[in-house]
Amino acid sequence: MSSDKTYHLSSNGKNYIALIDCDSFFVSCERKLNPELKGLPVSVVSGERGCVIARSREAKALGVPMGIPLFQAVEKFPECLYIPANHYAYTIISHSVMDILKSYSPNVQVYSIDEAFVDFTGLTRLYKKNFFKLALEIQEKIANEVDIPVTIGVSTSKTLAKLASDKAKNTNNRIAFAGHLTRIELLKRTEIDEVWGIGRRLGVKLRGYGIKTAYDFIQRDDAWVQKRFGKNGLTTKSELLGIMVSPITNEIELPKSISDTKSFLEFSSDLNFLRNELSIHIHSCCKRLRKIDCKCNTIGVILKTKDFKTYYEKINLESPLDFEFDISKIAFEILDKMYNPQILYRSIGIVFEDFNKNSETQLTLFEQNPNKEKNEKLGKSLDILEQKFGRNIVRTGFIDKNVPFKQGFLTSPQDVN
Amino acid sequence: MLDVRTGEQIEALYRMVEISGGKRIDKFSTTDISRALRFHKWYVKRYKRGLYMEILPQKKVYDWREKKVNYEF
Numbered sequence: 001m002s003s004d005k006t007y008h009l010s011s012n013g014k015n016y017i018a019l020i021d022c023d024s025f026f027v028s029c030e031r032k033l034n035p036e037l038k039g040l041p042v043s044v045v046s047g048e049r050g051c052v053i054a055r056s057r058e059a060k061a062l063g064v065p066m067g068i069p070l071f072q073a074v075e076k077f078p079e080c081l082y083i084p085a086n087h088y089a090y091t092i093i094s095h096s097v098m099d100i101l102k103s104y105s106p107n108v109q110v111y112s113i114d115e116a117f118v119d120f121t122g123l124t125r126l127y128k129k130n131f132f133k134l135a136l137e138i139q140e141k142i143a144n145e146v147d148i149p150v151t152i153g154v155s156t157s158k159t160l161a162k163l164a165s166d167k168a169k170n171t172n173n174r175i176a177f178a179g180h181l182t183r184i185e186l187l188k189r190t191e192i193d194e195v196w197g198i199g200r201r202l203g204v205k206l207r208g209y210g211i212k213t214a215y216d217f218i219q220r221d222d223a224w225v226q227k228r229f230g231k232n233g234l235t236t237k238s239e240l241l242g243i244m245v246s247p248i249t250n251e252i253e254l255p256k257s258i259s260d261t262k263s264f265l266e267f268s269s270d271l272n273f274l275r276n277e278l279s280i281h282i283h284s285c286c287k288r289l290r291k292i293d294c295k296c297n298t299i300g301v302i303l304k305t306k307d308f309k310t311y312y313e314k315i316n317l318e319s320p321l322d323f324e325f326d327i328s329k330i331a332f333e334i335l336d337k338m339y340n341p342q343i344l345y346r347s348i349g350i351v352f353e354d355f356n357k358n359s360e361t362q363l364t365l366f367e368q369n370p371n372k373e374k375n376e377k378l379g380k381s382l383d384i385l386e387q388k389f390g391r392n393i394v395r396t397g398f399i400d401k402n403v404p405f406k407q408g409f410l411t412s413p414q415d416v417n
Numbered sequence: 418m419l420d421v422r423t424g425e426q427i428e429a430l431y432r433m434v435e436i437s438g439g440k441r442i443d444k445f446s447t448t449d450i451s452r453a454l455r456f457h458k459w460y461v462k463r464y465k466r467g468l469y470m471e472i473l474p475q476k477k478v479y480d481w482r483e484k485k486v487n488y489e490f
Contacts, residue, residue, distance in 0.1 A: 037450075071439070080467060084471060
C-alpha cells in the first residue's frame with residue numbers, strides 16, 4: 001500500500017475510480033474560516049442542546065466519542081473546544097471542492113457533502129501522470145485553493161476505492177492505491193465489518209459463518225453468497241474482486257426524503273412559537289424541493305419532547321406540492337393534532353417524502369388549486385430574492401410576529417451582506 | 418474570520434458559553450479569537466469544564482430611516 005508502488009501503475013484499459021474524502025470535513029471548514037483553530041482539539045456540535053458530529057484528530061486523540069451530547073462532553077473532555085455547526089458554510093465549501101474535482105474529470109459522482117467518486121479512467125493518459133501523481137496534484141490543489149485536507153483512495157471499484165481511502169487515512173501522504181498487486185493484501189487486512197455496505201449486524205452474521213476478513217468473504221462461491229445475502233451480497237463480492245458493478249453516474253438521484261429540524265434554544269410549549277419554527281423548516285425544505293425540480297406527495301411533522309420522546313405523523317397528499325403556503329396549511333393541521341399544551345418541546349421538524357419530478361407530474365382533470373401557477377411563480381421569486389439578498393430575507397407563514405424569531409440568523413455568513 | 422462567500426476577513430464575535438444543568442451562561446465575549454482561546458485555556462484549567470464557542474459573524478444592517486449602514490453581530 002505504499003505510495004511508491006503506484007508509480008508504475010497506469011489504466012491499461014481498465015476502469016479506475018478514486019474516492020476523494022475530506023478529512024473531518026466540518027472541523028476542516030471551521031479551521032478554514034478561523035485558521036487560529038488549527039492544531040487545537042475541536043469538535044463541531046449540532047447545536048447548544050445537540051451532540052458532537054465531527055472531531056478533529058486532536059479531539060479524537062483526547063477520546064471524544066462521536067455522538068456524545070454536548071452537556072456530557074464539556075464535563076468529560078473539557079480541553080476540547082465545542083463549536084456549533086454552520087451547515088450553510090459547509091455546503092459552499094463542499095461545492096468549491098466538488099468544482100475542482102469536476103475540472104479534472106467529466107464523471108464525478110458527489111456521494112455526500114464530503115465525499116465524491118471520480119472516474120480516473122483514461123486520466124493518466126490525459127494528464128500524462130500516474131495515479132499517485134494525479135491524486136497528489138488534486139490533493140494539493142484542494143489544499144491550496146480551498147484549504148481542506150483530503151484523503152484519496154484509487155481502485156477498480158467503488159467498494160475497493162472506499163477501502164483504499166479508509167486505509168490511506170493512516171498513511172503520511174493520505175493517498176492509497178488498491179490495484180491487482182495490493183488488493184489481496186488489503187482484503188486480508190480488512191475486517192469484514194469495515195467493508196462498505198456491511199454494517200455491524202451483517203458483520204456479526206458473517207462472523208457466524210466464519211468470515212472474519214474481506215478476503216474470507218470473496219473466497220465463498222457466488223451461489224452461497226446469493227442464497228444468504230441476496231443481490232446486494234453478490235454486488236459487494238464482485239466489487240471486492242475489483243469488478244465495477246455500480247458505475248459512476250452524474251445523474252442526480254432523487255432523495256428518499258428531505259427533512260429539516262433543529263433543537264430550540266429553550267424548551268417551549270407555545271403553539272405559535274412551534275408554528276413559527278415549523279414555518280422556517282418548511283421554507284427551507286421547499287427551497288430544496290424546488291432546487292431539484294420536484295414536488296412531494298407526503299408530508300410529516302416530527303415533534304420531540306423535553307424528555308426525548310419523539311412523535312411523528314405524516315399525511316399523503318392528493319396532489320403533489322412544493323409551495324410553502326400550501327404545505328404550511330397541511331403541516332399546521334398535523335401539528336394541531338399532535339400538540340399538547342401540557343408538554344414542553346425541544347424541537348420540531350418537517351419531513352417530505354415520495355417525490356415526483358415536475359416534468360413527470362400528471363395533470364389532473366379537475367384542478368383543485370386555482371392559484372397553482374401563481375404559487376409556482378411566487379416560490380421561484382422567493383428563491384431568487386434569497387439568492388440575491390441572503391437567507392431568510394422573506395419569512396413565510398409567520399402567524400405571530402411577537403413570538404421571538406430565534407433561529408436561522410446565528411450561524412449564516414450569508415447574513416453578512 | 419473569513420467570509421465563506423468572498424474569502425475576505427470579516428469581524429466576528431466569539432462568545433464563550435458554559436453549558437450547565439441544561440442552561441447556558443455567557444462567560445466571555447470578544448472579537449479577538451486569540452483572546453477567546455486564551456480564556457478557554459484558563460477556564461478549563463481553573464474550573465475543569467469545557468466551553469461552547471459561538472461564532473457570530475458581523476452583519477451589515479441598513480437603517481432605512483437614518484439612511485446609514487449599521488453593523489451588528
